């Protein structure tokens with residue numbers, strides 16, 4: 001996935017891996033009855049699940065909350081330390097990745 005690095009705001013390619021088991025059963029009722037006591041996901045074949053949507057959901061869940069380069073290609077200018085950044089201060093506040101983390105911990 002091509003995402004935006006939350007440290008340097010440059011493009012970052014993130015590879016996603018999903019390893020998951022699904023078991024298909026006849027209908028929704030069977031699915032909800034069996035879903036609690038097994039590890040794999042139980043899916044009803046009626047209505048027919050869409051493989052595309054299934055993949056999309058799985059990949060969305062795999063997306064990193066805060067995509068970041070392991071090492072950013074450009075050194076990141078720190079707001080506090082660099083006066084060149086002051087000019088950019090008029091920009092709306094960028095989302096703080098740590099605030100997002102803190103929100104999740106609640």
Ligand SMILES: [Zn+2]
Pocket residue numbers: 005006007008009010012068069071072073
């Ligand atoms: Zn970066």
